[in-house]
Amino acid sequence: MQTTTADLVDEARRQAEICNACRYCEGYCAVFPDLHANRVFTSGDLTQLANLCHNCRGCYYACQYTAPHEFDLNLPRALADLRQASWEDFAWPQPLARRFHRDGVALSLAVLLGFAALFLAIGALPGEGDGFYAQISHGAMVAIFLPAFLFPLLSLAISMRRYWAATGGGGLSRAAFRRAFGDAVRMKNLAGGHGEGCNFEAEDRFSQARRRAHQAVMWGFLLCFASTASGTLLHYLFNQPAPYPLWSLPKLLGLPGGVLMVLGCFWLASLKRRADPELGARAVRGGEMGFLLL
Numbered sequence: 149m150q151t152t153t154a155d156l157v158d159e160a161r162r163q164a165e166i167c168n169a170c171r172y173c174e175g176y177c178a179v180f181p182d183l184h185a186n187r188v189f190t191s192g193d194l195t196q197l198a199n200l201c202h203n204c205r206g207c208y209y210a211c212q213y214t215a216p217h218e219f220d221l222n223l224p225r226a227l228a229d230l231r232q233a234s235w236e237d238f239a240w241p242q243p244l245a246r247r248f249h250r251d252g253v254a255l256s257l258a259v260l261l262g263f264a265a266l267f268l269a270i271g272a273l274p275g276e277g278d279g280f281y282a283q284i285s286h287g288a289m290v291a292i293f294l295p296a297f298l299f300p301l302l303s304l305a306i307s308m309r310r311y312w313a314a315t316g317g318g319g320l321s322r323a324a325f326r327r328a329f330g331d332a333v334r335m336k337n338l339a340g341g342h343g344e345g346c347n348f349e350a351e352d353r354f355s356q357a358r359r360r361a362h363q364a365v366m367w368g369f370l371l372c373f374a375s376t377a378s379g380t381l382l383h384y385l386f387n388q389p390a391p392y393p394l395w396s397l398p399k400l401l402g403l404p405g406g407v408l409m410v411l412g413c414f415w416l417a418s419l420k421r422r423a424d425p426e427l428g429a430r431a432v433r434g435g436e437m438g439f440l441l442l
């Protein structure tokens with residue numbers, strides 16, 4: 149029988165109620181203070197708890213109620229399953245989200261091959277201009293990358309709006325929003341409740357590896373974005389079209405950005421390969437690996 153989102157909500161609620169009575173993991177992460185603030189858990193509350201959890205697995209290795217105990221606690225997996233279901237429910241366009249979770253690696257390879265074929269086809273057309281634009285015309289670049297920039301923004305805005313409505317985000321104060329934004333930028337929760345790191349790939353040994361790998365991807369992405377933005381400004385405001393020399397802003401920002409992103413993604417993939425799959429959402433492992441590959 150297929151597991152539905154309602155089944156996942158029921159299982160997360162059962163485990164959250166046991167944790168609420170136990171309270172041993174009080175200072176482990178941002179999930180527990182929020183969990184302990186409730187007596188009754190709506191599905192919106194549980195969705196928010198699931199998305200606060202970053203699957204560090206600290207609570208599993210500390211828990212005295214895991215199997216073979218009859219409570220059979222596995223909070224990291226219960227929240228991971230519900231988190232993945234919530235992404236499928238709220239992400240827009242929804243059919244693509246479901247497909248990506250199930251067949252992520254195959255879809256990533258298909259996208260990669262599709263882009264390679266597209267660039268080959270465009271490269272075979274006569275260019276219009278010098279240097280870089282002799283290979284791909286400026287018009288073709290804009291036609292590919294403008295939608296590739298705008299579509300994710302639209303998708304994120306619609307998906308976040310749905311999530312916000314389902315989890316009652318409207319009640320958030322400005323101060324709480326600022327604090328949450330600051331925590332997210334610093335990836336504070338990935339440092340564990342006491343700053344010693346998480347147990348993701350190293351069982352009960354604490355490690356900062358996952359936080360560092362995520363930071364490499366985030367800063368790499370921001371540097372690449374700054375590189376593209378600086379190239380756009382040079383092109384349109386200062387009439388300096390590509391190609392740019394090594395000692396120029398687009399390259400000084402873009403080179404380290406690209407290296408950081410690639411290293412960070414390979415690091416995350418290798419951590420995921422070492423981690424116990426039973427403590428995460430098994431059904432979407434392909435999608436997670438596909439996302440890293442992309």
Ligand code: SF4
Pocket residue numbers: 166167168170171172173174207208210211212213221223
């Ligand atoms: S995970 Fe286990 S030890 Fe931690 S609060 Fe829940 S029941 Fe208690």
Ligand code: SF4
Pocket residue numbers: 176177178179180200201202203204205206207208223224227
């Ligand atoms: S897996 Fe980590 S982040 Fe998730 S609830 Fe347990 S301690 Fe918190």
